[in-house]
Amino acid sequence: LLSAAPAAHCYCGHQFGSFAGQLGDGAAMYLGEVLGPGGERWEIQLKGAGVTPFSRQADGRKVLRSSIREFLCSEAMFHLGIPTTRAGTCVTSDSKVIRDIFYDGNPKNERCTVVLRIASTFIRFGSFEIFKPPDEYTGRKGPSVDRNDIRIQMLDYVISTFYPEIQEAYSDSNIRRNAAFFKEITKRTARLVAEWQCVGFCHGVLNTDNMSIVGLTIDYGPFGFMDRYDPEHVCNGSDNTGRYAYNKQPEVCKWNLAKLAEALVPELPLEISQVILEEEYDAEFEKHYLQKMRKKLGLIQLELEDDSKLVSELLETMHVTAGDFTNIFYLLSSFSVDIDPSKFEDFLEELTSQCASVEELKVAFKPQMDPRQLSMMLMLAQSNPQLFALMGTKASINKELERVEQFSKLQQLTADDLLSRNKRHWKEWLEKYRVRLQKEIESVGNADAWNTDRVKVMNSNNPKYILRNYIAQNAIEAAENGDFSEVRNVLKLLEHPFQEAEGSQQVKEDAEEEGATATAAVCAQETRSRQSYCSKPPLWASELCVT
Numbered sequence: 001l002l003s004a005a006p007a008a009h010c011y012c013g014h015q016f017g018s019f020a021g022q023l024g025d026g027a028a029m030y031l032g033e034v035l036g037p038g039g040e041r042w043e044i045q046l047k048g049a050g051v052t053p054f055s056r057q058a059d060g061r062k063v064l065r066s067s068i069r070e071f072l073c074s075e076a077m078f079h080l081g082i083p084t085t086r087a088g089t090c091v092t093s094d095s096k097v098i099r100d101i102f103y104d105g106n107p108k109n110e111r112c113t114v115v116l117r118i119a120s121t122f123i124r125f126g127s128f129e130i131f132k133p134p135d136e137y138t139g140r141k142g143p144s145v146d147r148n149d150i151r152i153q154m155l156d157y158v159i160s161t162f163y164p165e166i167q168e169a170y171s172d173s174n175i176r177r178n179a180a181f182f183k184e185i186t187k188r189t190a191r192l193v194a195e196w197q198c199v200g201f202c203h204g205v206l207n208t209d210n211m212s213i214v215g216l217t218i219d220y221g222p223f224g225f226m227d228r229y230d231p232e233h234v235c236n237g238s239d240n241t242g243r244y245a246y247n248k249q250p251e252v253c254k255w256n257l258a259k260l261a262e263a264l265v266p267e268l269p270l271e272i273s274q275v276i277l278e279e280e281y282d283a284e285f286e287k288h289y290l291q292k293m294r295k296k297l298g299l300i301q302l303e304l305e306d307d308s309k310l311v312s313e314l315l316e317t318m319h320v321t322a323g324d325f326t327n328i329f330y331l332l333s334s335f336s337v338d339i340d341p342s343k344f345e346d347f348l349e350e351l352t353s354q355c356a357s358v359e360e361l362k363v364a365f366k367p368q369m370d371p372r373q374l375s376m377m378l379m380l381a382q383s384n385p386q387l388f389a390l391m392g393t394k395a396s397i398n399k400e401l402e403r404v405e406q407f408s409k410l411q412q413l414t415a416d417d418l419l420s421r422n423k424r425h426w427k428e429w430l431e432k433y434r435v436r437l438q439k440e441i442e443s444v445g446n447a448d449a450w451n452t453d454r455v456k457v458m459n460s461n462n463p464k465y466i467l468r469n470y471i472a473q474n475a476i477e478a479a480e481n482g483d484f485s486e487v488r489n490v491l492k493l494l495e496h497p498f499q500e501a502e503g504s505q506q507v508k509e510d511a512e513e514e515g516a517t518a519t520a521a522v523c524a525q526e527t528r529s530r531q532s533y534c535s536k537p538p539l540w541a542s543e544l545c546v547t
Contacts, residue, residue, distance in 0.1 A: 016241075082201075125260040201224075310432060322360070363539060
């Protein structure tokens with residue numbers, strides 16, 4: 001069923017913690033709704049097709065680079081088994097728009113591109129914030145204040161359409177029905193963010209208007225898959241305070257659910273929703289996260305209390321050795337309890353090869369502020385702490401001081417010292433892992449069958465291929481030069497994230513052949529793209545910034 005004319009979605013949202021008032025889809029138009037033969041329901045949107053009623057002063061257009069990123073990442077997430085909106089097509093044109101990519105006064109012409117987005121629904125938490133009265137901090141309000149009749153209609157639609165089992169079970173009581181709905185979206189959101197954490201995915205802009213009412217990953221902007229494990233990793237270059245850092249995603253999603261709860265009043269009283277949120281969210285997140293981590297570590301037989309400690313110690317080892325999150329998990333399936341000493345040393349070499357080198361660490365911890373500026377900020381913190389606090393720079397200054405300290409230490413560190421230190425850390429953790437695997441073996445009758453199952457489970461939960469920023473950038477640069485084959489190649493690999501995809505060697509050879517006859521610019525691009533699709537990022541990737 002297609003609508004007669006394109007329409008856009010009106011919603012509000014809390015952006016970076018502050019209520020922004022009316023927002024709405026400034027670049028996404030609804031084409032309509034498709035009902036499948038099995039009763040499934042799909043909403044269809046065009047993103048980047050032009051002005052909508054909510055474009056404000058913008059042109060409603062999207063460009064090639066951001067469209068390719070959304071197209072590839074939404075499909076990558078789907079094939080990783082993580083709930084997400086989908087991308088049907090990505091179509092570009094010769095029309096150009098001017099964009100200042102880094103907001104630094106250096107605009108350039110970019111090709112207009114349209115993505116066809118597909119989801120069961122694009123309704124989000126912010127959709128219910130259109131009823132918000134004036135915010136006590138910003139003074140902004142939603143466009144539908146005091147229209148509780150519309151809120152009731154929206155709740156009826158969302159629950160009956162996307163949660164029919166809840167509608168059926170609680171048809172006699174709207175309060176109980178709405179409470180059951182809020183409980184379910186709380187648990188879905190907790191499970192979703194647990195899935196993100198387990199593949200190192202950072203959303204980048206977890207505002208309430210970017211949170212799906214059915215628990216999907218939605219609105220792919222300055223996202224990023226983490227390379228070197230850093231719990232405080234921030235993928236969005238515009239997130240100066242680190243509000244949406246990797247380790248803060250679970251708590252931010254819980255905060256967003258609290259804002260949804262406020263938006264459902266009076267149809268669901270806060271005294272009910274707040275209890276649900278406190279009782280359900282953390283427990284569901286921790287349960288799902290640990291279940292997933294057990295699978296990633298091949299702990300398929302027993303569920304022991306100390307497993308969460310083993311996971312925490314693994315992540316801490318990754319952190320202190322600057323290990324590649326994806327590749328280290330992928331390698332662990334080749335570790336065995338009875339590994340002989342020579343093979344253990346080979347395994348250790350392979351494992352530590354996925355840790356950052358001294359050169360890579362120097363790039364990662366290079367101070368970002370001018371020393372004079374830092375000195376002035378520290379003086380301000382001492383002379384006028386109130387003003388310093390109002391500027392909101394304490395976290396960034398502390399981060400900069402940490403960088404300065406780390407960078408100074410790295411000047412004295414040799415490659416041999418780093419390798420020796422990393423091996424020591426990994427030996428300590430691997431011994432704990434070996435002891436835990438031994439307990440698994442002792443609980444089964446057939447150790448060989450258990451090991452086969454263990455490796456199978458690990459290889460279906462630890463991806464070999466993710467959409468790293470440098471891989472996306474290579475594909476974007478090739479496409480901007482008129483060569484879309486790299487986008488197709490990357491998509492093919494992301495459709496099989498847990499295995500050596502068929503034809504991946506041929507993909508690489510084809511890319512090299514094309515590079516031999518391309519222009520000088522494309523040749524340079526192809527040289528960079530010969531890095532293996534599952535390699536930790538090259539040094540030049542540290543310069544990539546997504547806002």
